[in-house]
Amino acid sequence: MNGDSQVILAAHEVGKSFGSLRAVDGVSMSVTRDEVFGLAGPNGAGKSTLFNLLTGIPIRPDSGKVIFDGHEIQNRSPRWIAKAGLKRTFQTEAVFESLSVLENVRIGSAYGGAGKARRWAPARCREALDAVELGGDPNRPADGLSLIDRKRLMIAGALVSGPSVLLLDEPAAGLDPADQDALIRLLAGVRGTGVTMVIIEHVLSVLEALADRMAVLDSGRIIVTGRPAEVLSDPRVVEAYLGPGAAR
Numbered sequence: 114m115n116g117d118s119q120v121i122l123a124a125h126e127v128g129k130s131f132g133s134l135r136a137v138d139g140v141s142m143s144v145t146r147d148e149v150f151g152l153a154g155p156n157g158a159g160k161s162t163l164f165n166l167l168t169g170i171p172i173r174p175d176s177g178k179v180i181f182d183g184h185e186i187q188n189r190s191p192r193w194i195a196k197a198g199l200k201r202t203f204q205t206e207a208v209f210e211s212l213s214v215l216e217n218v219r220i221g222s223a224y225g226g227a228g229k230a231r232r233w234a235p236a237r238c239r240e241a242l243d244a245v246e247l248g249g250d251p252n253r254p255a256d257g258l259s260l261i262d263r264k265r266l267m268i269a270g271a272l273v274s275g276p277s278v279l280l281l282d283e284p285a286a287g288l289d290p291a292d293q294d295a296l297i298r299l300l301a302g303v304r305g306t307g308v309t310m311v312i313i314e315h316v317l318s319v320l321e322a323l324a325d326r327m328a329v330l331d332s333g334r335i336i337v338t339g340r341p342a343e344v345l346s347d348p349r350v351v352e353a354y355l356g357p358g359a360a361r
C-alpha cells in the first residue's frame with residue numbers, strides 16, 4: 114500500500130470568499146485513516162468555514178478540491194457526502210428537545226450511512242448511545258439532558274450511520290474540566306472503534322490529549338501542521354493567538 118492510499122480525507126488548495134473576505138484561502142491538508150487530526154486557530158480564522166466546505170453544508174468551495182475516500186466531493190450534495198461516510202457535528206448542540214433520546218439518534222440515522230433496515234434498527238441506535246456512554250432510559254425526553262449529555266447525543270446521532278470520518282466542531286465548548294475529561298475519554302473510545310476524526314477545538318488540552326497531528330489556521334490559511342506539542346510551542350502559533358511580538 115502506498116502512502117496516499119492511507120489518506121481518507123484531503124483538501125487541495127480549497128478556498129472560499131464572502132464578498133471581499135477570503136475566509137478560507139487555499140487550504141491543503143490530508144487526514145489518514147484512523148487518525149485524530151486537530152484544527153485550532155483564533156476566532157474567525159476560518160475553521161468552521163473549512164468544515165462547511167469539506168461537507169458541503171451549507172456551502173461549497175469556490176476553488177480547490179476535496180477528496181474523500183478516493184472520490185472528488187466538492188460538488189457533491191451534503192446527502193451524498195454523508196451517505197459516503199463523512200459526517201459532522203455543529204458548534205451548537207442540535208438536539209430536538211420535544212423528542213426522546215432514542216428518537217434524536219434515529220434522526221441522525223436517517224441521514225446517510227448503511228441500508229434502510231440497519232439504519233432504523235433500535236439496536237443500532239442503542240449501540241451509538243453506548244459508544245458515547247449515554248446511559249439511562251433511551252425513551253426519556255431529551256430536554257432534561259445536561260450540556261455534556263446533549264453533546265453525547267449529538268455525537269451519537271452522527272455515529273449511528275457508521276461514518277468512517279467524523280468532523281467535530283468545538284465539542285468541548287462550554288464544558289467544565291471534569292466534563293472535558295469525560296469528553297476526551299469518550300472520543301478516545303470512538304477512535305477505538307475505527308472512526309477517523311477531525312476536531313476543531315479552542316480547548317487545546319483536548320487536542321493535546323487526542324490529536325496525532327494538528328494544524329493551526331490564521332486568516333484562512335494553515336500556518337503550521339505537526340504534532341500538538343510542536344505546533345503549540347511554535348512562535349508563529351503563539352503570535353497568531355497573542356499578536357505580533359508575543360513569541361519573542
Ligand SMILES: Nc1ncnc2c1ncn2[C@@H]1O[C@H](COP(=O)(O)OP(=O)(O)OP(=O)(O)O)[C@@H](O)[C@H]1O
Pocket residue numbers: 131134136154155156157158159160161162163
Ligand atoms: N456565511 C458567511 N457570510 C459572510 N461571512 C462569513 C460567513 N461565514 C463565515 N464568515 C466569515 O468568515 C470568517 C471565518 O469564519 P469561521 O466561522 O469559519 O471562523 P472560525 O475559525 O470557525 O471562528 P470561531 O473559532 O470563532 O468559530 C469570519 O470572518 C466570519 O465572519
